[in-house]
Amino acid sequence: MPAPEEEGHELASLAAATEEEEEEAYEQEDVDGEEYDDDDGEEEEEEEYEFGDAADATQCVEMAERSPGVARPTVSIRDFEALAALSRKRKAFPEEQLQWDESSKRRRQGEELSEAESANLFDQLMEGFGLRRKKKRKSKDGNKRGRAKGKRNRWSPEVIKLLGDATLLFTENRFKEAIPILHEIVRIAPNMPNSYNLLGSIYKENGDIDRAINFGMVAAYISKRDVSLWKKLIDLALKTEDAKLAKHCVVRAMKADPEDVGLKFDCANIYRALQEYHKAAEIYEKIVRIYPSNVVARKTAAQMYRDSAQIDKAIDLLEEFVNAQTTNIDWSLLDLLLSLYLRKNNHAEALRQIEKAHLLLGHQHKLPVRLQGKAVICQAYIGDMKHAEVFLQDVRLERSKENADLITEVASSLENLGRYEYAMRFYSMIEDVAVHNDGSSYVKVAQCYIVMGEKRKAIPYLYKALERMEDNVDVRMTLSSLLVDEDKSDEAISMLSPPENPELPSASIPDQQKPWWLDGEVKMQLAKLYYNKGKMQEFVDTIFLPILETLDIEYANRKVKVPRKLTNDVLQERTKVLGEVRPDSVFQGCRPIASPAELMKANRAKKLLEKRAASNDEDMIKHDRQIAKQIPPLPGLLTNVENHQLVLDLCRTLTLLQQYFEALQIINHALKLGNDPLSDDNKEELRSLGAEIAYRAPDPSPGFDYVRYVVQKHPHSLSAWNSFYKVTSRTDEKRHFKFLLRAKRHNSVPPKVICGHRFTVISQHQSATRDYLEAYKLEPDNPLINLCVGSSFVNLSLGFRLQNKNQCIVQAFAFLYQCLRIGSNRQEALYNIARAYQHVGLKTLAVIYYEKVLAMEVKDEPLPKLLFEEDEKQQQDLRRGYCDLRREAAFNLHLIYKESGATDLARRILKTYCSI
Secondary structure (H helix, E strand, C coil): CCCHHHHHHHHHHHHHCCHHHHHHHHCCCCCCCCCCCCCCCCCCCCCCEEECCHHHHHHHHHHHHCCCCCCCCCECHHHHHHHHHHHHCCCCCCCCCCCHHHHHHHHHCCCCCCHHHHHHHHHHHHHCCCEEECCCCCCCCCCCCCCCCCCCCCCCHHHHHHHHHHHHHHHCCCHHHHHHHHHHHHHHCCCCHHHHHHHHHHHHHCCCHHHHHHHHHHHHHHCCCCHHHHHHHHHHHHHCCCHHHHHHHHHHHHHHCCCCHHHHHHHHHHHHHCCCHHHHHHHHHHHHHHCCCCHHHHHHHHHHHHHCCCHHHHHHHHHHHHCCCCCCCCHHHHHHHHHHHHHCCCHHHHHHHHHHHHHHHCCCCCCCHHHHHHHHHHHHHCCCCHHHHHHHHHCCCCCCHHHHHHHHHHHHHHHHCCCHHHHHHHHHHHHHHCCCCCCHHHHHHHHHHHHCCCHHHHHHHHHHHHHHCCCCHHHHHHHHHHHHHCCCHHHHHHHHCCCCCCCCCCCCCCCCCCCHHHCHHHHHHHHHHHHHHCCHHHHHHHHHHHHHHHHHHHHHHHHCCCCCCCCHHHHHHHHHHHCCCCCCCCECCCCCCCCHHHHHHHHHHHHHHHHHHHHCCHHHHHHHCCCCCCCCCCCCCCCCHHHHHHHHHHHHHHHHCCCHHHHHHHHHHHHCCCCCCCCHHHHHHHHHHHHHHHHHCCCCHHHHHHHHHHHHHCCCCHHHHHHHHHHHCCCCCHHHHHHHHHHCCCCCHHHHHHHHHHHHHCCCHHHHHHHHHHHHHHCCCCHHHHHHHHHHHHHHHCCCCCCCHHHHHHHHHHHHHHHHHHCCCHHHHHHHHHHHHHHHCCHHHHHHHHHHHHCCCCCCCCCCCCCCCCCCCHHHHCCCCCCCCHHHHHHHHHHHHHHHCCHHHHHHHHHHHCCC
């Protein structure tokens, strides 16, 4: 490649050349010779292009000189590059040419174009920026193509003089005076490449690389066999870090000069930069075939084959050279070959190569350290660990990255073989060998101890690793688990707890890694430790907000619908196959390397994007603006079954701490997710907790749905209905009563009794009696139902609209006496009869039954346990004799005595039974 300071001399020599010298400058090797093809290497016809007239050339110059960002009509080089392969093999043009629209339609439909159609389409594309194919004359013998030797140059002396003047002005850095002269040359001789080349050199000296590339591309396409023009473009493309353009130019240069090995090196390096390792390997291998002794090319080719997962080709390429060595050994090639053998698990062949190298070197000399390490690995695979012992005892390594990589490779191989003791010893060597120890070797040693069952010995190494890898969550989690196993929970808690003054990540830096204490795994582990230690408030403070946010985000993610149409982001990703757009270049990118199906898909995506941009599709704007799925703070909370218990423990703890609102938030969010995340048992427990919260909370309304669910699931449970009644009796919402009205339609006694109670509270005794009688039909021997029916008849008899009050009273006492007959607690039944007599005004009979109550003494019985009540502390608050009704009977009896005028008798009753 010519240096920048040599460009002026090169151009001056071109201007001063004679017609015969210029003829020879453009005359290349015989055109029938082999030319490089990037795809198949077949012989092909290299063609050049020319401007039709001066107007086309002037228009092209104006396009190339426009500043970046100015809109201009562009013709993509992708299209004619994709069709060039088809037009190369044609032998003759058909007289009738097809139109552009017909060929484009065929391309959209996936049909293959004929050679004539592709040639016509190729010419039309080139005409987009003024260039057309040169017409070639056939020689008489019909064998040779191109100009005949010794043909006179067609440039006139006037053009040569103007080019010389422009060149002298260029060498004197008088660029503004040289540009008009070059424009005049373009007008007179539009197909002279030197004028465009000199314009590109001027803009390059001015620092305008984009315009320099534009003019260089025009010059190179006019004279495609001039290798110097393509080399200059390669330098410009590499200077702008445009690897794709550099690849395009270097391929063209190789076609112009297939024997230039330097171009092959450049091409291979560009493929390597583009991570197209297979093609890079093929180019390097061609260099090796030309220069078999080139060790650098051979080694690089093997590396490229290795990176493209073609290990066998890499091995064949190296074996060919290594087996031929008899005296001087290239240790780098041999080391690479041994690494490939180990990757293929061919340890026997690797050992054979090592022994061969040792014989060539002589037993009095030691092999290089890297080969000794490879020998340790190979011997370990066949079960011989003597070489490992020798290496550990005799080899002393200096600090270097290469030595650290060698020790790591040996240690990892021994670890994979299950030789953990030797692996630990090699990992321990890394501390003395590595230039910068990041702590990974300590982690490896700890892992070996854990696998061997010696977890206690792994803890110090994990602490060392944590000093160098403070933000490594895996190391911190592993260490905390080991500390818990060693009964050091407090130490594990302090290690997982966030610092006292944590530094939060900056919102202005979106890609900044979040601190370790904000990681979800760390928070869950710390919360479990707090729960196991009984620190409930710390447990809630650690995990409540992350769990609530996770459940909320998971529910929101389920609402994100997959768009029916492809979004603009997806379409733009597909169009990347076509290459980047170059608005500041006449040549719009290089030919994309992709399959025909991918190219067709990319072209359809491009057209669809243009159509949407023109129509302003509102529907797609909505899809593009839709909320993407977010990442929750605890990603594995719902997918890992073990973490479900953490949600249940949090709800229980919140209930225990009387944080009922927060507990209901977790329960509601967890059950709102549907049937997938939690098991049925977990959901049942959450609903039971919700019902318990409604029973205990001051405001039971938020948890009423869970109480209702419990009684629906257990319709015959008296405990569940008692809890339901206690919850609903504290609220006045109509939906509770509506639920009862629907529930009593079934053959269930509790809802009918509760409805009767509610009607009694609002003094609708007739409706209450109806509900009690419906319950009586189902359970006639139930003492409570008989009591409720009797009391409802008593209340009904006191109404003003009742015509036959005596019959109602008789019915009331019939049910009360039946309650006395079937009930086990005679004192309570007698008290109820006496209270009824007193209520209807039959006080003489009431006195008789009150006296019977006073004559009886009842022992205390435990109160019935409701569904959400705990009885271990409840009985301690009750006074002795809480089941005895003599005090209540005595008080009512003293009222009757007092009303009748027997004051002394009333006072004596109170003093006997009601005094403290």
